[in-house]
Amino acid sequence: MSGQSAQELAPADAKVTPMMAQYIEIKTANPDSLLFYRMGDFYELFFEDAEVASKALGITLTKRGKHQGEDIPMCGVPVHAADDYLQKLIAKGHRVSVCEQTEDPAEARKRGSKSVVRRDVVRLVTPGTLTEERLLDAGANNYLMALTRLKGGSLEGDAVYGLAWIDMSTGSFQVSETDHQRLAADLAQVSPRELILADNLLQERELRLMAEQAGGALSPVPRAFFDSSTAADRLAHYFGVKTLDGFGTFSRAELSAAAGILAYVEKTQLGERPPLDPPVREAGAGRMLIDPATRANLELSRTLSGERQGSLLATIDRTVTGGGSRLLASRLAGPLVNVDGIHRRHDAVAFFLENEIMREGLRQMLKGAPDMARALSRIALNRGGPRDILAVAQGLAAARAVLDQTSATAGVIPEEIAAARASLEQAPHELGAELTSAIREEPPLLKRDGGFVATGYSADLDELRSLRDESRKIIARLQAEYAEELGLRSLKIKHNNVLGWFIEAPSAQTEKLTSDPGRFIHRQTMAGAMRFTTRELADLESKIASAGERSLAIELEIFDRLARAVIDAGDAIKAAAHGLSILDVSAALAKLAQEDNYVRPLVDDSRAFDIKGGRHPVVEQALRKSGGDGFVANDADLGPRGEEEIGHIWLITGPNMAGKSTFLRQNALIAVLAQTGAFVPASSAHIGVIDRLFSRVGAADDLARGRSTFMVEMVETAAILNQASDRSLVILDEIGRGTATFDGLSIAWATIEHLHEVNRSRALFATHYHELTALSAKLDRLSNATVSVKEWKGDVIFLHEIVPGAADRSYGIQVAKLAGLPATVVERSRQVLSQLEEQDRRAPPETLIDELPLFASLAARQPSVTGGSAEPDPMTEALKEINPDDMTPREALEALYRLKTLQAGRDD
Incomplete structure (x- = not known):
């Protein structure tokens, strides 16, 4: 309402x-x-x-x-x-x-x-507090995230942001601290289903748009939720400890966000307390930073249309459990920058690649393993049912089987797999055996329906069920006993709603019953018949009447006892579930490497980026499924040459449709896969750790911010030039194409120079401005490359090979012809092109390289990525002082003359 x-x-x-x-x-x-x-x-x-x-x-x-x-x-x-x-x-x-x-x-x-x-x-x-199996995506985390902002903090800047996110369906709880520059990338990495923040923050337009870009539902809450002065006490009370020292050290911003998310959980769950893990601090510097635009452009987890199918995640996912799929998605969202951590993951994949029989046996066992972590969460929240108890039982059984499977190996077990096995060894296997014996194989969904306790687990329950389910047989047996004892074949035991169960016999044959009134109690006389009862029959009637209620009560009591035992063993069960997920991911990536011919990359702390025979994982798989031609592999070497320790830039030219964008993206995806801990689609790969990945490939209007396509392109390019470092990888495609030719060429020109001199990043830069290839003569770390094509009878044939050199033209008219433009339009285009080329020969654009010398003192005149300030421009400073709304016509005219004077001085 x-x-x-x-x-x-x-x-x-x-x-x-x-x-x-x-x-x-x-x-x-x-x-x-x-x-x-x-x-x-x-x-x-x-x-x-x-x-x-x-x-x-x-x-x-x-x-x-x-x-x-x-x-x-x-x-x-x-x-x-x-x-x-x-x-x-x-x-x-x-x-x-x-x-x-x-x-x-x-x-x-x-x-x-x-x-x-x-x-x-x-x-x-709410979207972020779901736990029901039918409401959740088995392969994706369902994160609830809290965002808060405090003045000051451990990070540089006037304000610091605290982030806390939980998955109530599994109990994971993480916190981190970030700044305004990293905030959008950190939100995109988590991709929460629901984001809570103080209502005053939601009123800030830029912050609101950034929060909306994260993709989840926005839930404003009172600022009191994030009170940092009481945050530590609130967390300690929730986890039942006196101090948080045992959990680690947290900043004020992290504590504020964590307290806010717990306040929201308590509000929405109304007394029920989710079994959350203690908060774990995630250092943002430990992950490759990937901003939202880059994630979208590279289609890491979703395509540009929002579908999972066709994304990198869908392409590489060979996991067989929900927990494994979620772990793979989480790793892909935040690739590591720690070399040792990356190596541990690669070792695990290599182990399963070498032990194929063990791997396939393990995967077969994991296929039958339910989602223990989510079942545990539902049980703890009092939303669980018999199937959740059975899921824990089956999960623990799978843990035992997997433990045995991975024990039968010679040699050293990699650290990652050894840690996973240790968590399986600590699992409560005795509890698993009891749960298996207690719950029938196909229990009902709801505990209130009863019938979920296995036969033989409780003698009292079995007796009550026998009374309930076999009451007619019991009555018939008692009737036969009475008839034989009294010699009355006509004696019957009947039932009605008034008397209940009673004995009935013909009036002429009731002498033996009436002669023993202490045993056979008279109830009713009918025409031609008399009705009696006995204490035995009354007791039996009472047992039959209450057997259903009593059996359900016993079952509910058994359920509660088993649920308490599961909750008490919750930490060990969670650890075992996580161990199974790690093994699933490692085995799945090994399966991928074997099936699709991926190799182990060499990842170190250098500035190398040397890919031999690299392939685009998504495009290659799509071609294979469609039965098309095989993918054409290409090399890319952006690393230092000789004694240099700075990466190179490749300037790539060639026609549309030839594969430039595919080549750019595949190298970015190979880097992401390598630092995720996966093998990569290449003949070999040597990659120095990449701290930040930037990709500006394609753009669209951003109507929410009032930005045109070109404005979006410039904003994304600005973010790259302001943030990229010499450890970053930059992918740029067609910078400057959204505006007039000379404007666009100038922007692309200056962008390349800035990347070369200031950012010093490893970069791939694709362009249709052939004039830029002349820069290789002045920039020593810039190399030209092109996509090779052949012409045949006026048509163009794409070879999809990247070779050294520069394209001589764009073949745009040939591509237009392939696209189906009318023949008259194609022919007219050829005529216009011929005229333009004739004019162009009179003033070759290549002369621009002599007219626009590379700024020799760029470092002195441009702010660096680590600090510094540019020399102030007098005209710019003068413009800042002018406020047209406050000026008279005379003052405006005088200001214009002053600007003309400054312009004349600049030209001199």
Whole structure:
């Protein structure tokens, strides 16, 4: 009811039914979410909530009674199918308050016939707090993230940002500290489903757009959530410790963000406490920094259209478990910059590549391993069912089997695999065996349905089930005993709703029953028959009547006991689940390397970037699946030459469609894979650790910020030139193409010079400005390369090979012809081109290199990436002093003359 408050719905003089009064009261307390109001077997929604939900879910909007003389809109969803509807609502950005009946209707009737059953919200469902298996993507983390900002901090600058993110479905909890420059990249790395931040921060336009770019739902909360003065105490209280010293050292910003996320969890879970791990500090400097634009351009986890299929992640993912898929995605999102850590991951992949039989046996075992971490979280939140208990049992069984499988090996086990095995050894295997014996193989989804405890686990339960399920056989057996004892074949044991179970015999044959009134108790005389009962039959009747309730009670008691045991062993179970995920990822990457002929890269602390026979992993796989020609491999050597310790720049020319963009992207992806810990699609690869990866390949309008395509291109280029270091890898494609030819050429020219002299980054720069190739004569670390093509009878044939040298032309008209432009347009284009080329020969653009000497004192006149300031320009300074809105016409004219004078001085 965002447009109509609950108070407005219930004015003082309005007559409101008790049920509607209760609804309005609960809705008033939860105004920012759709209220699922439990009524019997349905969750009902009313007023504006009903209108919103019916449209979002595509269900019928009905009405229920009247309020203030108008019909009350209503719609509802069945309780048993609520998860499906919740999934749709959450996917569309809605939040849902689940309101349940909190007392038995019989108790309500005791207060009066018109008393309403007590109800209350038991949970607030938001995108970042989901735990239900059906609502989650098994292969992706479901992160809830908190963002806060404090003045000062351990990082440079006036403000420092604190980040905290959790996955409630697995219990992971991480924090970090960052600055404004890195913030967008750090948000993009985590890619939260929901981002919470103080409402005052959300009002800042630039910060809001940055938060929206992260892709998750935005949830503003009061600033008090992030109170840094009480943050440490709040965390200590949550984890039941006196001090956080045992967890590590955290900054004020990190503590503030962590406290904020815990406050939000407590608000949404209403008393239930997720089994979160203690917070772990993630140092941003330990990961390759990849900004949002680069992630999007390279399609690391999603394509530009938002699909997973066609991304790098989908291409390399050979994992067989949900936990393994999530771990691979996390590693790909934040490649390492620590050489030792990268080597440990490569060692694990190499181990499984060499031990194929063990690897395939391991993968077969892992295929049957359920998602223990998420099952544990649901159990701890009191949302678990019998299938979650069974999932933990089966997961622990898989851990035992995998432990045995990986033990049968000779030689040294790599550190990464040894650590994973150690976590499996510490798993509570005895608990796993008990859970396996306790839960039947195919249990129901909900514990309230009963029937999930295995036969033979509880003798009392088996007896009650026998009474419940075989009551007719028991009654028939007792009837036979009485008939034989009394010699009355006509004796029957029957049942009705008035007397319950009773013995019936013909009146003429009841002498033996009436002669023993202490045993056979008379109940009723009928025409021609008499009815009796016995203490034995009454006891049996009582047992049969209560057997169902008692058996369910015993099962629920067993469930609670097993759930407590699982929660108590939660840390060991989580560790085992993580160990299985590590093994899954290592084995999967080995499988990928074997199937697609990937090699182990050499990664070190140098400035090397030498790729031999490199291939684009996504394009290569797509070509293989389509049955097309094989991928043409290419080399790329951007590393130092001789005694140099600075990387090189390749300036790549060639026609459209020839493969320049593919070549650029494949080298960036190879670097990402190498530092993720994977093998790479190449004949060999030597890569010096890359601290930041920048890619400006393609662009589109950014209407939210009011930016044209060219403006987006310039903003992204500015970010590269202001942030790239000599350890970075820069991929630039067609800089300056979005504006006039000479403007674009000038910008591209200056960009190359800046990369060469100031950033000193390893870089690939693709362009159609052939004039830029002349720069190789002046820039010693710039090399020209081109994509080779052949012409045949006026058509162009793309060879997709990168070779030294420069292209002599762009072949744009030939490409246009291939695209299907009308023949008349193609022919006219040739005529115009011929005329332009004739004019161009009279003033060759190559002379520009002599007219525009490379700035010899660039370091003195340009700010470096590590600091420094540019020499002030008098005209620029004069312009800063002018405010046209405050000037008279005469003052404006005088200012114009002053600027003309300054211009004349500059020209001299």
